[in-house]
């Protein structure tokens with residue numbers, strides 16, 4: 467239904483490109499930054515910029531870093547107009563975010579086992595559906611593991627994504643997530659599948675027994691395949707803002723996070739959280755999501771992201 471609505475909204479009838487959707491998605495974050503730079507640089511402008519960055523959830527630490535870098539450039543007498551300041555901010559942000567751009571390469575192992583974790587509702591299962599399509603488009607065969615054995619409809623939700631993409635879903639009646647994923651790894655090996663995407667139940671870092679449970683899931687995967695999991699993806703909802711930092715830390719301690727997916731960048735004014743992550747909890751940002759459609763998750767590009775924030779409308 468959403469796909470249909472989106473299509474009909476577009477004047478040409480075609481679906482907007484990824485960069486258009488990214489730009490539209492980031493429009494609230496972008497709107498905060500816009501309107502600041504239309505005059506000569508003064509103290510007040512830098513103060514407003516500080517407030518704006520904090521409101522976009524860039525966070526205190528990263529905001530301080532960006533402002534220090536900007537002030538240094540102003541001090542060098544390089545910047546005079548607001549437009550130059552904006553461009554300089556874009557460059558500094560690009561330098562900050564570039565190390566996060568590390569696309570996920572699944573060719574090193576076969577099957578390549580990806581475990582997906584995150585708090586409730588962050589977008590794990592939806593992202594798995596989108597990632598399945600992404601890898602299939604690269605000519606890879608994909609298998610899904612229904613490792614969310616807590617939530618009633620979770621298995622069915624994953625089954626729908628499996629059907630949509632024409633791929634098998636390994637599920638069990640049992641309530642043991644580790645057992646399901648163990649089975650899936652073995653099935654993938656037997657069938658010569660390229661990529662396994664293992665769903666897990668949502669959990670909060672404060673639910674220590676559930677954090678221990680997901681650590682066990684990880685250990686059991688390693689029993690099925692000693693080199694696995696080859697990627698541990700933490701899915702973060704951009705709307706949580708600064709809380710993302712605590713989530714990265716807690717999940718990393720429990721399961722060794724190797725990559726991030728940041729979802730729901732559409733409609734949030736908190737897109738700046740990516741800068742906070744880059745400063746304080748840097749991890750490869752594998753994918754970003756800007757909508758519910760199957761193509762609305764794409765590999766992170768620092769340049770695309772900065773252009774979507776600061777580039778021409």
Ligand SMILES: Nc1nc2c(ncn2[C@@H]2O[C@H](COP(=O)(O)OP(=O)(O)OP(=O)(O)O)[C@@H](O)[C@H]2O)c(=O)[nH]1
Nearest residue numbers: 586587588589590591592668729730755756757758
């Ligand atoms: N707008 C928007 N919605 C998204 C995005 N990613 C996921 N969603 C929506 O977020 C909601 C939750 O997504 P799920 O994939 O079920 O989240 P989950 O992490 O698997 O949730 P639990 O299994 O309950 O922990 C769904 O309505 C998704 O369509 C995104 O990038 N943008």
Ligand SMILES: [Mg+2]
Nearest residue numbers: 590591614620
């Ligand atoms: Mg789910």
